Amino acid sequence: MGRTPKIILVALLVGCSGWGFFGHETINRMAVFTLPQEMISFYKHHLHYITMASVNPDRRRYAVKEEAPRHYIDLEDYGDSAAFTLPKDWRTAVQQIGMDSLQARGIAPWYIVQMFYQLREAFLLKHPDKILRCSAELGHYVSDANVPLHTTHNHNGQLTGQRGIHAFWESRLPELFSSEYNFFTGRAAYEPDVQQRAWEAVRKAHAAVDSVLDEERILNINHEGIKFNYETKGKQTVRVYSSAYARLYHDRLRGMVERQLRASIKMTGDLWYTAWVDAGQPDLRVLVNYRPTEEQLKARKEELAAWKEKNFRAREHEN
Numbered sequence: 001m002g003r004t005p006k007i008i009l010v011a012l013l014v015g016c017s018g019w020g021f022f023g024h025e026t027i028n029r030m031a032v033f034t035l036p037q038e039m040i041s042f043y044k045h046h047l048h049y050i051t052m053a054s055v056n057p058d059r060r061r062y063a064v065k066e067e068a069p070r071h072y073i074d075l076e077d078y079g080d081s082a083a084f085t086l087p088k089d090w091r092t093a094v095q096q097i098g099m100d101s102l103q104a105r106g107i108a109p110w111y112i113v114q115m116f117y118q119l120r121e122a123f124l125l126k127h128p129d130k131i132l133r134c135s136a137e138l139g140h141y142v143s144d145a146n147v148p149l150h151t152t153h154n155h156n157g158q159l160t161g162q163r164g165i166h167a168f169w170e171s172r173l174p175e176l177f178s179s180e181y182n183f184f185t186g187r188a189a190y191e192p193d194v195q196q197r198a199w200e201a202v203r204k205a206h207a208a209v210d211s212v213l214d215e216e217r218i219l220n221i222n223h224e225g226i227k228f229n230y231e232t233k234g235k236q237t238v239r240v241y242s243s244a245y246a247r248l249y250h251d252r253l254r255g256m257v258e259r260q261l262r263a264s265i266k267m268t269g270d271l272w273y274t275a276w277v278d279a280g281q282p283d284l285r286v287l288v289n290y291r292p293t294e295e296q297l298k299a300r301k302e303e304l305a306a307w308k309e310k311n312f313r314a315r316e317h318e319n
Contacts, residue, residue, distance in 0.1 A: 019143055019264070020171035021055050026178065027264045028054040028139040034188040034269030039276055042284035046132050053136035054143075063307035066103070071144045073106035074153040075206050083151075083203040088195050090114065108145045109198040115141055116194050116271055123279030128290040135272055142271060143264040145198060151206035157213060165216055168241050173250050173257050176243060181258040188269035190277055201267060208256060215252040223248060 019027065029051045032043040043050060061067040075082045087093040090110045093102060102110075115138040122130035144150050149166050157165035191197050220227065229242040241249075250257065276282070292300075 019147065019174065019261070020167070021058075022178075023170060023174045023261065024054040024058070024140055024143055025051045026174075026183070027143045027261065027268060028136060030183045030185075030265045031139060031188075031268035031272065034185060034266065035273060036187065038281065039273065039284055042128075042131075042288050043135070043272075045288050046290075049132055050136050050139075053133065054140050057137055057140045059304065059307050069103045069106045069108075070111040070141060071106070071108060072150040072155065073108045073202060074155075075151050075202070076153050077105045083199065083206055088199055106150075108141065108150065109195075109202045112138070112141050112145060112198040112201075112271075113195050116275055119272070120275040120279050123276050123282055126282050126287065128287045129292060129296060131287075138271060139264075139268040142198075142201070142268045145201045146205050146260045146264045146267070148205045148208040148212045148260070151202055152209045154209075154213070157216075160213055160217065162213060162216060162220075164241075165213065168216070168246070168249070169212055169257070172241050172246055173253075174261065176246050177250055177257070178261075181261060183262065183265060185262050185266040185269070188266075188273035191270045191274045194271060194274065197267065197270070201263065204263070205260065208260075211253065211256065216249055219245070219249055219252060 029047065032040065032047055032050060035043055057067065057071065061071065078086055087096055088109075090113065093110060115134060119131065119134035119138055122134050147170050149155050149169060154160060155166055157163050223245060226242055227245045228239050230237050231240050232238075276284075
């Protein structure tokens with residue numbers, strides 16, 4: 001085709017996971033600025049890593065078989081009141097439901113608690129590399145739990161004739177309208193019950209699922225003609241949800257995307273702070289000048305390369 005851009009008739013119909021790279025990076029970056037003085041110097045010094053490593057769980061999900069279920073939970077599979085009746089403790093859940101069934105339906109709220117404990121341990125050991133890794137990845141799982149379509153079996157609208165809505169809601173809308181959002185959520189606060197906080201996030205996100213789907217369905221009836229257009233990305237021309245259609249949908253959601261982004265930022269900062277407090281508030285000033293060794297940097301690069309070589313089957317919206 002020479003220099004003529006190739007037109008690809010798919011884009012944002014099969015989307016990315018979580019909030020997309022833009023969303024996850026924004027959430028982790030802004031969460032750093034919720035931290036108290038005793039923590040923020042260390043986190044700001046490593047802001048680039050905290051931001052960029054926020055998407056490592058998504059990079060890993062195609063390479064590690066156990067990874068994908070950590071990002072979602074299909075609540076309807078457990079019944080209408082599942083968010084209230086499911087065992088909140090992981091060991092109890094495994095005993096009552098079984099590991100295979102849990103993995104098949106997603107383990108997002110339980111895994112947030114596990115990651116929190118890993119971060120607390122990293123603070124206890126004063127292990128800077130582990131603190132950074134666990135902080136970045138905990139932020140990712142927290143953010144996913146605040147995405148409505150990560151709490152439902154109908155995760156990409158595939159059951160309601162709305163295939164593609166997942167990436168539309170969590171990636172296209174933030175990328176188009178985040179400049180209008182207020183990301184300053186106040187200072188991080190101590191969370192006395194991390195387990196309860198994780199389930200509260202999932203419950204609130206799940207309560208918004210009907211609105212996410214219904215508002216787009218109604219909009220599509222009257223505005224299908226402006227639903228898609230083409231944009232050039234690099235050397236390719238791709239079909240995307242049009243800016244006009246996105247604006248109408250975004251307005252119909254009445255601030256939902258901004259609310260969930262802010263909830264993700266606040267919860268991430270709160271859990272980082274709580275892990276630090278529970279670990280005895282170690283002095284992070286002595287870690288400010290930490291630099292990964294050449295060996296550690298090499299290991300990170302090799303890990304990223306290894307993830308790219310494997311490819312497990314993923315849920316529809318992640319393909």
